Amino acid sequence: MLHYIMKRLIHLIPVLLGMSIIVFLIIHAIPGDPAQVILGQQATAEAVAALRESLGLNNPWYVQYFSYLQDIVTGDLGDSLRTRQPITTEVWPYLAATFELAFFAMAIAVIVGMNAGIISAWFQNSKFDYIVMVIALVGVSMPIFWLGLVEQWLFSIKLGWLPTSGREEVRDPVIAITHFYLIDTLIQGRFDQFVIVLKHLVLPGTALATIPTAIIARMTRASMLEVMRSDFVRTARAKGQRMLIVIYKHTLKNALIPVLTVIGLQTGLLLGGAILTETIFSWPGIGRYIYEAIGYRDYPVIQSGILIVAFLFVMINLLVDILYTVIDSRIKYN
Template identity: 55%
Template sequence: MVKYILRRLLLLFPVLFGVSLATFVVMHMFTTDPAAIILGQHATTERVEALREELGLNKPIYIQFADYITKAAQGDLGKSVITKTSITDELVKRFPATVELALAAIVIASIFGVILGVVSAVKQNSLFDYGSMVAALMGVSMPIFWLGLMMIIVFSVMLGWLPASGRIGIGMTPENITGLYLVDSLLTGDMEVFNDALRHLIMPAVALGSYSTAIIARMTRATMLETIRQDYVRTARAKGLTEQVVIIKHALRNALIPIVTVIGLQLGALLGGAVLTETVFSWPGIGSYVVEGILTSDYPRVQGAVLLIGTIFVMVNLVVDILYCYLDPRIQHS
């Protein structure tokens, strides 16, 4: 197991190198000249060329990439060409917001998705089964930005139950709150901040988790239908075990591997930055940071965020693979 983990960690470097190279090439091929954007359309050619030299944009692209990789290996993702701020510092500030949103979304998706999938499989071809699968189909089909806007109209504008945007209310940012508002407020005992942060989190988390809930529900149902027909499940029933024990202890446990895989992939995608959700709800996470970088052709910002997203995907996949051994001891990594 240790050798397997070390080998997977070593594979992290070529994967991230490929992600960085692809992003670097694409951003330099299709983005507008940042120097021209910074100086405006009325800037002279001399001023534009001087700024390009200052930013290092006049160097050959392979030299620019080599400089970027060297600095990235040292934890320096460069500076924004628009705001001149450190990209590493900005990502560190915004990452807790995305973590909080993604974890809330995946918890909601996992709980409701697994429950819907298990009950649908046990009650196959029932009214509940048809209803839950229709709901799952709607969850996969509905655009997240549309669902988010509908939730804002209903629960914020019409009913006034929840705030429409932002991560926390005005005047609710004490200095001892660092990033994970829900966790920090619980640790400090500030329930006013906790309640306010929770109210801001509910709608974005539900909107973001809707797609994942549908995917997990459909995968759980399909896997459970296959599992409950196995001989060991019939044997467990023949022993006189209750249906609840048979389904949870025998069937669900053996069906968890593909379910955990889907949950891990969904978590990686959510942590990578829910661009649409963060944009609709003005959530200050990585997704909105990437959108701002694309709109302003701030390619160092996009490169740094994509590199972080790639790292998250690889690490989540590694954790999922390790979990396989604990869920099914028959699996051996050679």
């Protein structure tokens, strides 16, 4: 297993290297001058030229790339062109916010999606089965930006149950320790803040969970139906074992591999693809961080943000592969 993990980590190097080259070339092909964006339209040509020189933007593109690559190898992601702050320290609060939102959404997707798929498979061709499959089809087809706006209009503006946007109350900000606000509020014993942070998570979390919930429900149902036709499941049912034991001990355990694959892929997509959700709900995550950097032509932030997302995606897939061996002892990696 250790040999397999090391091999996967070594294979990660050319993947990230190729990703960095593609991202670098695409970003530098975007029209616009970072120095002009930073200083504003009223800046003089001399000021813009001086800033370009100080930022190293006058160097050839290959010199800029190898300079950036050298920084990455030494563990330095560089400095933001806009804030002049080290990206290594600046990016963590945004990453923590995205982690919190993505894992909250995946918790909803896994709990609701898997149980809906299990019940739907067990009562195949029933009214519940048809309703779940129709809802799953609608969920897969639902535009996230539209759903987010509808949620804000209904639950925030009309009913006033939940906050419209943001991650915390402006009047009572959370004192960040780990930058995971749910954990930070519990560490400080601020249960009132914990409830507020949880309320801020509900709308973006449910909007983000819609598509993964539908996909997980459909995959769980299909995988469960395939395993339920196996002889050992029929034998367990013939012995008169309780329904819950047959479902969760015999059927689900053997149907979990494809479901786990989908969960891993969807988790990686949520970490990197939450830009729309974070923008609509003003959520200060990595997606919004990259989105704002694109507007300012902040090349180091865009490059580093995309590389971090790519690294997380690959690591999640590696974790899923390791979990395969935990679920099914017959799977071995040599």
